[in-house]
Amino acid sequence: MNSNHSLPRIRYSTYLWVLAVLLALTLISVLITYMDLGRFTILGALSIATGKSFLVLWHYMHLKHENRFYLAMIALVLLVFVAVLVFTFLDYGLK
Amino acid sequence: MTPTESHRDDVGAKIGMWLFIFTELLLFGGLFIVYAVYRYKNPVAFHFAAEELNRGMGILNTILLLISSATVAMSLTAVQLNERGKSLILISITLMLGVLFLVNKYIEWGDKWGHGIYPGSEKLLELGHGEVLFFGLYFAMTGLHALHIVIGLLILTIALFRVKRNRITSSDYVLLENGGLYWHMVDIVWIFLFPLFYLIV
Numbered sequence: 001m002n003s004n005h006s007l008p009r010i011r012y013s014t015y016l017w018v019l020a021v022l023l024a025l026t027l028i029s030v031l032i033t034y035m036d037l038g039r040f041t042i043l044g045a046l047s048i049a050t051g052k053s054f055l056v057l058w059h060y061m062h063l064k065h066e067n068r069f070y071l072a073m074i075a076l077v078l079l080v081f082v083a084v085l086v087f088t089f090l091d092y093g094l095k
Numbered sequence: 096m097t098p099t100e101s102h103r104d105d106v107g108a109k110i111g112m113w114l115f116i117f118t119e120l121l122l123f124g125g126l127f128i129v130y131a132v133y134r135y136k137n138p139v140a141f142h143f144a145a146e147e148l149n150r151g152m153g154i155l156n157t158i159l160l161l162i163s164s165a166t167v168a169m170s171l172t173a174v175q176l177n178e179r180g181k182s183l184i185l186i187s188i189t190l191m192l193g194v195l196f197l198v199n200k201y202i203e204w205g206d207k208w209g210h211g212i213y214p215g216s217e218k219l220l221e222l223g224h225g226e227v228l229f230f231g232l233y234f235a236m237t238g239l240h241a242l243h244i245v246i247g248l249l250i251l252t253i254a255l256f257r258v259k260r261n262r263i264t265s266s267d268y269v270l271l272e273n274g275g276l277y278w279h280m281v282d283i284v285w286i287f288l289f290p291l292f293y294l295i296v
Contacts, residue, residue, distance in 0.1 A: 007272065009175045010168075019165035026157050026289075030150075033294045045290035053283045060168045060279045070113060077117045081124045088128055092135060 008065050018059045025052050105269040112273040116280045119243070123284050126236050130291060133228045140225020145296040147212070148233070152203050153293030156196050157285065163192035164282045167251065167275045170258075174268045179258060186255045186271075189278070193248045200241050204234075233292055240288060243281045250274040 029048040033041055058064050063071055134141045167189040173182035207230075211218035214234055219227055254271045257263040263271050 006266075007171075007175070010172055012169050012172055015165050015168045015172070019161060022161045022164075023158065026154070026161065029290060029294060030154060033290075033296070042295050045294050046287075049286050049290050052286045056164060056279050056283050056286070060164050060282075061276055073113065073117065077120060081121065084124075085128055085131070088132060089135075092132055 007062055010059075010062075010065075014059065018055055022052055022055060025055075103267070105267075108269045108273060109276075112276050116276060119280060119284075123236070123239070123287075126232070126239070127287065127291070130232050130236070133225075133232065137225030137228060140223060141229050142296055144222075144226045144229035144233075145292065147207075148293050149203055149206070150293050152199055153289050156199050157289045159192045159196050159199070160282050160285050163189045163196075164279050166192070167278050171268065171271055171275055174258060174263060174271060175265050177265045179261075182258050183255065186251055186258065190248055190251055190255065193244055193251075193278075196244055197241060200237065204237075236288060237292070240281065240284055243284070247274070247278045247281050250277055 025048050029045050032044045032048075037044060057074070063074070166185045170182045170185035170189065173179075173185055207213060212230055213219070214231060219230055251274050254263060254274045257270060
């Protein structure tokens with residue numbers, strides 16, 4: 001069995017397009033903080049950050065082309081993180 | 096397997112890198128939870144303390160890291176295409192952007208130091224509990240992140256020399272791929288640090 005993979009060749013332009021979207025999202029996240037959105041400022045900024053991370057994982061870290069096994073592992077890590085976050089705030093929020 | 100074949104396992108190497116990245120994400124994740132709890136407990140102090148940070152510097156460093164992520168990803172394509180020269184240039188640009196990020200961080204921290212704001216400083220202790228927590232987290236989290244930038248730079252420097260000496264080639268490039276993965280992970284951490292410290296005030 002050949003376990004020495006070869007990743008599909010990804011075009012330079014694909015990476016540059018992703019970069020353009022990432023920079024645009026950064027600009028949007030900066031602009032929305034100048035608007036008075038109250039509590040939604042945090043939600044907006046973190047949603048955009050989550051979207052940017054997804055783009056980096058999907059395109060730059062090649063999850064799009066990898067075995068779904070990697071995706072499952074990442075989902076598990078995120079689940080652990082969210083669980084700890086939720087339980088921490090259950091504790092602090094109810095005190 | 097014949098004895099002349101080397102024990103090479105790229106998939107194993109990559110899974111190893113991903114497992115390491117998960118531990119890193121949970122390390123920073125833990126710190127993000129600490130930040131969230133303290134912010135929840137000290138909303139006013141965090142609001143005023145965050146206004147002290149230089150937003151322009153944060154934006155600039157975000158742009159530098161995003162571009163460096165693109166260039167390191169493109170350097171892998173260059174290696175796959177056997178375009179060695181292009182790959183060397185792209186890795187070098189990545190390294191330069193990483194160094195620039197650290198220079199900015201140095202200026203930024205230096206500025207805070209100049210204003211008497213550093214862990215344990217008298218001025219900070221006068222400001223109050225919430226501010227101490229905010230700046231403590233700011234120095235700890237951006238400091239830990241900067242340390243990761245330094246490690247990423249070291250890994251990519253090794254990759255640069257290996258590409259140069261033809262030890263990373265279109266048929267054997269897992270080191271560059273893993274170096275890239277690490278660099279992107281460091282980028283993702285910054286993608287969250289940026290809004291939490293510089294944008295949400």
